[in-house]
Amino acid sequence: MPEAVTRTVTSPPGLLASLDPLLRDWLPRQRWFAGKGRPVTGFSLVAATDLLPADSRLGLHHVLVRAHQQSAPGGPEEPGDCYQLLIGTREALPPRLAPALIGHVTGGPAAGRTAYDALYDTRPAEVLLEAIRTRARIGGLRFEREEDQEIRAGLVPRLMTAEQSNSSVVYGDTFILKVLRRIVPGVNPDLELPLALAREGGAPVPAPAGWVVAEPDGRSWVLGVLQPYLQGSTDGWELALRELAKGEDFTAEARALGRATAEVHTALARALPTATLGHAQVRQLADGMIARLEEAARAVPALRPHAPALRTTFTALGDLAAEGRTWTAQRVHGDLHLGQCLRAPSGEWSLIDFEGEPAKPLAERRLPQPTVRDVAGMLRSFDYAAHSAEAPVPGWAAGCRAAYCTGYAEAAGVDPRTDPVLLRAHETDKAVYEVLYEARHRPDWLQVPLAAVRRLSAPEPA
Numbered sequence: 025m026p027e028a029v030t031r032t033v034t035s036p037p038g039l040l041a042s043l044d045p046l047l048r049d050w051l052p053r054q055r056w057f058a059g060k061g062r063p064v065t066g067f068s069l070v071a072a073t074d075l076l077p078a079d080s081r082l083g084l085h086h087v088l089v090r091a092h093q094q095s096a097p098g099g100p101e102e103p104g105d106c107y108q109l110l111i112g113t114r115e116a117l118p119p120r121l122a123p124a125l126i127g128h129v130t131g132g133p134a135a136g137r138t139a140y141d142a143l144y145d146t147r148p149a150e151v152l153l154e155a156i157r158t159r160a161r162i163g164g165l166r167f168e169r170e171e172d173q174e175i176r177a178g179l180v181p182r183l184m185t186a187e188q189s190n191s192s193v194v195y196g197d198t199f200i201l202k203v204l205r206r207i208v209p210g211v212n213p214d215l216e217l218p219l220a221l222a223r224e225g226g227a228p229v230p231a232p233a234g235w236v237v238a239e240p241d242g243r244s245w246v247l248g249v250l251q252p253y254l255q256g257s258t259d260g261w262e263l264a265l266r267e268l269a270k271g272e273d274f275t276a277e278a279r280a281l282g283r284a285t286a287e288v289h290t291a292l293a294r295a296l297p298t299a300t301l302g303h304a305q306v307r308q309l310a311d312g313m314i315a316r317l318e319e320a321a322r323a324v325p326a327l328r329p330h331a332p333a334l335r336t337t338f339t340a341l342g343d344l345a346a347e348g349r350t351w352t353a354q355r356v357h358g359d360l361h362l363g364q365c366l367r368a369p370s371g372e373w374s375l376i377d378f379e380g381e382p383a384k385p386l387a388e389r390r391l392p393q394p395t396v397r398d399v400a401g402m403l404r405s406f407d408y409a410a411h412s413a414e415a416p417v418p419g420w421a422a423g424c425r426a427a428y429c430t431g432y433a434e435a436a437g438v439d440p441r442t443d444p445v446l447l448r449a450h451e452t453d454k455a456v457y458e459v460l461y462e463a464r465h466r467p468d469w470l471q472v473p474l475a476a477v478r479r480l481s482a483p484e485p486a
C-alpha cells in the first residue's frame with residue numbers, strides 16, 4: 025500500500041484578491057452556482073491549498089470561498105454559500121481549454137497569467153485521483169481511499185460536460201469523481217448513504233471507493249466522492265425520452281425501477297435508524313410543506329391562484345395524524361428522479377446522487393422521512409418525461425406511474441397507492457419544489473410543474 029503523502033502548503037496571500045473581480049463575473053455564470061439572481065459583491069476565503077509546487081509551470085490552487093451577495097436586489101450584502109474551486113493558472117490557455125477560462129490575472133502572485141477552471145484539464149484532474157490513490161494529506165485536505173479498493177495509477181481523466189449541480193470527472197471509464205461545488209460542513213448524505221449501503225451490502229448503489237474531506241474550521245466538509253463508473257449505462261431520463269420518441273412502452277422499465285427503489289429503501293431501513301411519526305411529527309411535516317408552498321408562491325406569481333387548493337392537501341395529512349394515524353420514517357434518497365437512475369447494459373438499475381434536494385439545509389436532508397418522498401419524486405419524473413416528448417403519447421405517464429408502484433410493492437411488500445393522502449401530499453410538495461427550482465434555474469421548463477400543480481389543485485375524484 026502506498027504511504028500517505030503529507031504536504032502542508034497554503035496558497036500565497038493575495039491570490040484571492042487578484043482573482044476577486046474575475047470570479048465575480050465567472051461564478052454566477054456556472055450552472056452549479058446556487059445564488060442565481062443576486063449579484064456577487066465579494067468573497068471571503070475559507071481555505072486555500074496549493075496542489076502543485078509553486079515553481080510549477082502550472083499553478084494549481086484548491087480554494088474554498090464564500091460568496092457574498094445581497095440578500096435581495098438592493099438589499100444589504102451578506103456572506104452566502106461556500107464553493108469549492110480548483111483554479112489553474114497558466115502562461116496562456118491552449119484552445120482546448122477555452123471553455124474553462126476564468127480570466128486574465130492582472131495583479132498579485134499570479135499577475136500576467138490566465139486563470140481557468142482546472143477540472144477541465146488533464147494534469148490537475150490526475151493530481152486529485154493520485155491524491156486519493158495515495159491517501160494524501162495536503163494542507164487541510166484529506167484524501168481517503170476504502171481499504172480494499174485498488175485504484176490503478178495513470179487512469180486518463182475527462183470532465184463530464186452535462187449540466188449538473190456539481191462537476192464530475194471520469195477516469196478511464198473506471199471511476200467517477202464527483203466534485204461537490206456548493207459545500208456545507210457536516211455529514212454529507214451523498215457519502216453517508218452510499219457508504220452505509222455498501223457496508224450493509226446488496227443495494228443497487230455504487231459503493232464509494234474514496235472521498236475528499238477538508239477541516240478548515242474544526243468541522244468536516246465533504247468535498248468529493250469517488251465511485252466505480254458504471255460503463256455503458258444510460259440514465260433513466262435519456263432512456264425514457266428515447267422510448268417516448270419511438271412510441272415504445274416503458275412500463276417494464278418503470279416496474280424494474282420501482283423494485284430497485286424498494287430494494288434501496290429496505291437496505292437503508294436496515295442500515296440506518298428509523299422513526300415513527302406521530303401527531304406532532306406529521307403536523308411538523310405538513311407545516312413544512314405549507315411553508316415551502318408559501319415561499320414558492322411569493323417567488324412565482326403563477327403559483328399563487330393554486331396555493332389555497334394545494335394547501336388543503338397538506339392540511340388533510342395533518343388531519344389524518346390528528347385522528348391517530350402514524351407513519352414509519354427512515355432515511356431516503358431525497359431527490360429521486362429518472363436522471364438519478366442508471367441502467368446497466370445487463371438491464372439492472374442503480375440509484376445515484378444521494379445529496380437530497382440541494383437547496384435544503386443539511387440537517388433537514390438527513391431526517392428520516394416516509395419512503396413515499398422518493399416514490400413521489402419518481403412519479404413526478406414520469407410526468408416530466410411525458411411533457412418533454414416531441415409528440416404526446418396518451419397514457420404514457422399514467423402507465424409508467426402505475427407500473428412503478430406495482431414494482432415497488434413487489435419488492436417492498438407495501439403499495440404506495442394504499443396511502444393516497446400521504447402520497448398526494450408528497451407529490452404536491454415535490455411539484456411545488458419544482459416550480460421554484462425551474463423558476464430559478466430553467467424558466468423555460470416552468471410550465472411542466474405548473475401543469476402538475478393545476479392537476480393536483482383540482483378536487484380528487486370521489
Ligand SMILES: Nc1ncnc2c1ncn2[C@@H]1O[C@H](COP(=O)(O)OP(=O)(O)O)[C@@H](O)[C@H]1O
Binds near residue numbers: 188192251259
Ligand atoms: N457511478 C456512475 N457511473 C456512471 N455514470 C455516473 C455515475 N455517477 C454519476 N454518473 C453520471 O454523472 C451524472 C451526474 O451525477 P450526479 O451524482 O447526479 O451529480 P449532480 O449532483 O451534479 O447532478 C449522472 O447523471 C450520470 O450521468
Ligand SMILES: O=P(O)(O)O[C@H]1O[C@H](CO)[C@@H](O[C@H]2O[C@H](CO)[C@@H](O)[C@H](O)[C@H]2O)[C@H](O)[C@H]1O
Binds near residue numbers: 188189409461
Ligand atoms: O441536479 P440534481 O439532479 O440533483 O436535481 C435538480 O435538477 C433536476 C434537473 O436536472 C431537477 O429535476 C427535475 O427535472 C427533471 C428533468 O430534467 C425531472 O426528471 C425531475 O422529475 C424534475 O424534478 C431536480 O428537481 C433538481 O433537484
